[in-house]
Amino acid sequence: MTDPVVKATALRKCYGDLCAVDGVDFEIGRGECFGLLGPNGAGKTTTVKMLTCALPVTGGDLTVEGLSVKEDPRAIKYLLGVCPQEVNLDPDFSVVKNLVVYSRYYDIPRAEAEKRAAELIARFHLHDKLERPVEDLSGGMKKRLLLARALINRPRLLVLDEPTTGLDPQSRRQIWQEVRDMKKNGLTTLLTTHYIEEAELLCDRLVIMDNGRIIEQGTPRQLIEKHLPGGGNLEDVFLKLTGKHLRDE
Amino acid sequence: MNNSLAGSLSYRAWYMWRRNVDVSLVTWKTNVLPPLLEPVLYILAFGFGLGAYVQQISYAGRAWDYLAFMAPGMVAVGVMFHSVFDTMYGAFVRLRYQKTFDALITTPLSPEDILAGEILSGATKGLFAGAAILLVVTLFGLAQYPSSLLILPLSALAGLLFASFGLYFAALAPYIDNLNLPVFLFINPMFLFSGTFFPLDGLPAWVRLLAELLPLTHLVNITRAATLGLLSPSLGWDLLYLVLLTPAVAWLAIAKMKARLIK
Ligand SMILES: Nc1ncnc2c1ncn2[C@@H]1O[C@H](COP(=O)(O)OP(=O)(O)OP(=O)(O)O)[C@@H](O)[C@H]1O
């Protein structure tokens, strides 16, 4: 791939003997929506946390726009918009204050921050809750606010760790629409998900991880044609590759 | 990755400080009233209640009203409690339960920025408490000026020290209940044995030696001298102790907490 936004080479993250990510290679192209799939404990969040410079890497390398997470974490973090798996909004602040305070971390001046916050609140349909403390929001609204917060610094790369888990179909569709719109505007996205339908709909390319390794990769269409030549959907491919047993963590 | 503290620390620590100050402003009633009302309770209980029995106390070669002797101790204790508890319990809750650290670590703030910001905001609480209590003490006519003004920068310094201690304890504690231990072993003994309620002269020599090691003792010494108008060059040693200890504990706290949060 020429000019990838993200490049992982032999990437590893180990806790003692357990390697949550165990030698992973992938590249994310400019403007691409790249999917990271895999059963519980596969190592998706661990990969995301290394990318967002929240966890140091054990081995290999990971670069964003040519910058290594090992050398330039701060420069990388300016480029990222991060929507984490766990909701970590500020419970003491209102909806709008969450966005304004967060934009400060990116050196965004106050007036500009307020302007961007107002835009995002309108776009994510949170205007009714503007001054409410975030504790009063429903789960879906919190996820929408997390996504809005991830966009406040106009990121070069959007990192979404299970953005639609626990949402009703309406909210899920709304987030899908947002992701597609951002893609149209050329934003590069890394998405982890358990919803195969979501991956099929949004991702240009995806990898399936299991036990810290990539076991398959390609476009959704390629994976279906390769593994289920007689027809089927991506979910059947996923189950075929990762087995039907439950993952005990 | 640049792992040296100096290399990773930046002006962004103030963003963390601003965030915590903003939270304090949202919940300002619970933050403003205790430092103002607590010393009034202490002065009533110890100053008037106990002071009725212990009317005069001998300190620095002179006899003082018990209330005048004790009041500066309250200022120093207030600085300690408010800064140490802010980082011990407050930072523990923010970093572990509210996931504030997880949210900030993916922004341009480094772990060092975040943790230094915690210490700065803890110190700010200590400074605010010190100033509020000094105000009450002043209203009771127990503080000499201008020497008492020294208490403000001193409280800021001591706030940094005690906030660093608090963050260090939070870093050591696996669960929030474990924080009872440093309260029992360190903070309460300081509260009682740092010359806050009585001069250290009467204590057995070995207890006095231990008391000299406690940072609060040195804060109390300077604070008392400032309120009573007894400033002297020998207090330079107390100041030196605080000045040297503060960066050491701050560094230790940041290193320990960072190791705990980023595995
Ligand atoms: N701090 C840690 N110490 C030890 N093991 C850990 C730690 N964090 C994660 N793990 C382990 O690493 C593995 C990968 O976890 P990770 O969170 O990356 O999975 P995931 O693919 O995101 O799963 P899910 O779909 O459930 O979110 C799991 O086995 C997990 O138990």
Ligand SMILES: [Mg+2]
């Ligand atoms: Mg995960």
